[in-house]
Structure formats: C-alpha cells, structure tokens
Amino acid sequence: MEDDFRVLTLLRPLCLVASLAAVCAANAQSFGGWSARRLADAAASLHLLPPEERWARQTELVARYSVDQAWPLTEGQGDGAPKPRVKVVDSSTPIHVESGELVVPMHFYPQMMAMALLVGHDVAVDAGEEIPVAAPLLFRPFAERKLLGIHPSAGGLFDPEQFLHAAGLAFAALCGPSAPDCQRSQGMAVLCSSIFVVAHEATHVRRKHQPRVGGTYPIAEELQADDGAIRALLKYVENLRSEGEANSEVERTSCLASPAVFFELNRRRAPGEVAKKEYQQRTEAVLAALGSERAAVEDLLVLETESTGLGKLEVRWTGTPELVVIDGVPVEAADIGRLVLSAGRHRIVASGLGGLVVSEVRIHAGRTTRVATDLEPFASAAAGDVASLLEKRQWTDVLLATSNPSLRPKSPVLAVPHWNALRALGLGAWVDQRDLVHATGRDARNAKRWQASGKPLSAWDLDLVSATD
C-alpha cells in the first residue's frame, strides 16, 4: 500500500477502550465461516496481555480473518502465487507481501480502528442517529454540519507526531451502547477497512506484481490492486446480506466508505502534487466502482456546511491581544484573516495587558465580516460583587473581575468564580494546573474535569484552509 501506514506509538488510550471484543460484540453475526463468537472469544482472550503484545495479537487476529475473507473474494484477479501467510512484525514498514508472506506491522489493527471510529460515527450521524459528541469536535470550521466531515486533524491518524490530537478525536467519536447503529457502523468499518487493505495486497499477489525498491508499485498496478480490493469488498457486503447480516444501510455505507476515506486522508497530507494527484485518482476509481452506493459515500467527503456556507473574518484590535481563542481553539491574531469559518455565530475571546474582550461575531456566508474590537480593562471588584455577578451569570464581567492578563485567577480566593466563567465561555482548557492548589473537594474536581473536557481536539488547520481558497 505504499507509505500509507507508519508505526504509531501513542495509541494506548484508544486501544484500551476500543477493544476488538467491543466491536465484535456489536456485530453479532457470522462472517463467511468465521463466527462472530469465535472472533470475539479470541479477542477477549487477549485482554489481559500487556498493551504492546495485545496490539500485535489483535493485529494478527484481524489480519488472519481479513486474509481468509479477502483471498477467495479476489479470485479471478490473476493466476499468481498461492495465498500468503500472515506475519506480524514490530516494525514501521508498511503492510506488504514478501516471499509468500503478508508482512503486517503490529499497529495495523489500532490504526484501522482509529479511522473506522470516525467513518462509522459519521455514517451513523448522517443517517440521523443522535450521538452525543464532545463539544469541541463541532466547533471547527464545519461546525454547522453535524458530521465530523473529514476533520482536519483526522489526517494525523497516520502521523505519529500528530497522533495525540487525532487519537483524541477518534476517542471522542467512539460510540457506546446508547448509539447502537453507530456501534454497528464502527464495527463494520474496522472489518471492512482491514479487508480492503489486505485484499489490495492479495490482488498484487494474484497478479504477480513486483514491487520496486521501497515496496511501491507503479500507479497502474496500484489501481489494479484497488480494483481487486473494492470488488472484494462489494462481494463481502453482498455475502453478508445473503446471510441476512449487515443489511442495514448504515452498515453497508460504513463498510464501503472506508477505502475512499482512507485515500482522501492520504491525499490531504501527501507532500507533493504528484502524490496528491495519484490519491485523487485512486479515490475517484474506488468511488466509481461503488455504483449506486456512491452518493452515500461521497456525502462524507464533501467539505461544506449543511446550512449557508463559509465566510471569513477580519478583526481590527484596539490594544494588542496576547491570546486569541475562537470557539475554544487558540489562534494567532495574525492568522485570523486566513481562517475559513462556517456562517453563523462564533465566540472570540482575546486577552492581553490592556484587558480582555469576549465577543460574539456573526459570520456571513460568501464574504469577509469585518469587526473592530476593544480590549476592556480588567476591573477590581469586592468579593460580594463577584458573587453577585456569578449569580447573574454575567460571565464576561466575572472574567474581567477575576483574571490577570494571562487569563489566570488574580488571587486565590477568586479562583473558583474565575474557573466558572472560563467554563461558561468555552475556555475550560484555560484552567491552569498550577492554580488547582487554590481549591479542594468538589471545586477542585470540577476544575480538573473542565480543564480536561475543554481541551480542543485539534488546532485550526490553516493548510486545509488555504487549499479551499
């Protein structure tokens, strides 16, 4: 599959929760000879292993299952070598075939899982299932579309250095039992993305393609391998349906969307124009092969809001802000003009030596909204006054009365009202660890929770923005 897969070392939090057993339990059905029970039992037996070993064994299980599915499904793609054996390795080499073996990096399964959680989530939301999602996910430029879209940071699923943010994103997208369609959808996505990748390699084997140095193939052979893989996936879905399984629209779409999403993520992070073009070509080819299922899959790839489109913002400041936060996400004041925002309301908080300002700005579609903003000087208020502002929920005034220029509490006794204001204004992430000593009991626990849950899951993605210009 070329350089699509790299070893990730930061998957621990994701994998602890998103266990294979949970996904399999959500798909209580038979899979062409492998019963769900067998897969789930095998996965459950791995639970007590240390994480590194567990990933390797989960990867081995999913890879074996995928080869057993993919090999017969790629029949007719050529008369090449015999079915490859599975070998899981602790290495960053992308999945590939070598001397009759399918060599699979041990992080293959958690990586497929991370992507599948996003795909499965989006498909289920698109189908109308109500799914609670941490607020920051919806605050990015595509806020009014109730889908993750392809969230800018999702590309980081494949980049170790960016993975923490992306893992947070996938983690937030993990659906629990209260969203059963989403759970099933995520389960299908993880199996189907694995089968697609393995079927791609199986097609290279059947067609006797010879990799170049570095494990890459000419684009014509990649397209052939993709073609074999997408046909295999369509047959896989058809087989499940004829067994009376996985026959909901959500499960089918989720299964068939994985290849296109995978290529699209790779296209957006590909370094050069040639590589981007090739991924574009591969995305189009797998979409074209989907026939009547194409429209449902394409919905996931479109970057636009459901409502009234996108606009830009220009802010003229009086006073120099040191910190600017839009919708809970920090941004350099100089970069604001480059952001693309969804039409509608956005909250800007800026602070500096001259004071702070909290303003709601309405962005209009298709044009640049210009606003002039003054920092309001910090105010001093007696403790009683602060209590009364708190009572009246005048959050901006509470913040003005309790903050210093770094947006930290002006004094220990003002810490709790300060945190309340931060939370109410979508700035929970700005609760400073060092100030937690000023509170005990419930106040301290709340502050800690607000800080953790208020963290933005990714930065504004200016590269993506300039690409849409």
Ligand SMILES: [Zn+2]
């Ligand atoms: Zn390939």
